[in-house]
Amino acid sequence: MAKPEKAKFIKAPQALRQKAVNFQTGVDLTLTDEVRSRIEAVITESADAFSKDVLDKLREMRVQVKAAEDDPLSRIFILTTISELAFDIKGMGGTFGYPLLSHLAKSLKDFIAELALPNEAQLEVISIHVDAMYVVLAQGVRGMTDRLQKDLLDNLGIAVSKVRDPV
Template sequence: MRRKIIPNRGDLKRKAVNYKTGMDIRLDDELRQKMEALVENTSTQFLDETVETLKGLREALSRAAADPSARREVLEHIREEAFQIKGMGGVFGYPLLTEFAKSLHDFLKELDDLDELQQEIVSIHVDTLYVVVSHRIKGSGGALEAQLRASLKAAVDKAKSGVKPAG
């Protein structure tokens, strides 16, 4: 089968901003400071919203524990929120949020319901995310981060083997 390649007529080039003169991407100090302040304010807003999300996840877990008929709805809600945190953590310089939210999302991916053990593992994930947010842990190295990562992995591994984690 022959494929026909349609040549670009240059429409996109003509529509591009500053196509003829180019674009100056050098930033002066004032503009750089404004951009840095905007990023910092947005990062703070992201952390504040994440704290509220995590509070909501704790409330959802309590609802799932008290009302087994709510577990599927809670599971879906937590899965969606974990996905959102996973996507945004790295954008704002919090790769551990992304890593731990990914762990939570992956843990929930194949589940249809939340039994007690699974609820406990979700709770451990939420607590771990709280630690990252409350301590504003940027980057991915360091002793505390390694301890969090190891604890979370141990809990998930125990859950997968059906052993209740120590806690």
């Protein structure tokens, strides 16, 4: 049996730290009013893009649900698209401080994952999820502490359990 080698410690180079801070052209480590305002401007711009992106995804979900209502044969094909859109919204909601939006998107994604060919009632529950996300975005609901928000998630869970496919 071979004798194990002695552990070697390798000192990490400072290059990564220098790239992160970028001492030549990057942000200084001290936050001046100018630097702070530049950072706030980037955050505000990102938040505006977030709202537009989520709204676009919700509109696409509505288009998909409407198409499925009008054509029962297309129902199976909308599930993948809506699931991907819900996944995107879930991540975006968490990133930009909309935990309720994330919870609603996760609930929708989890519900869709269980479906094979959605019936009318299941399409309605999908639509309710989309409508709830619209309201959260339009009202700027950022917290999760309000009793009303908990009730919304609980009641949505009840609706999901009532129309769930039998296993």
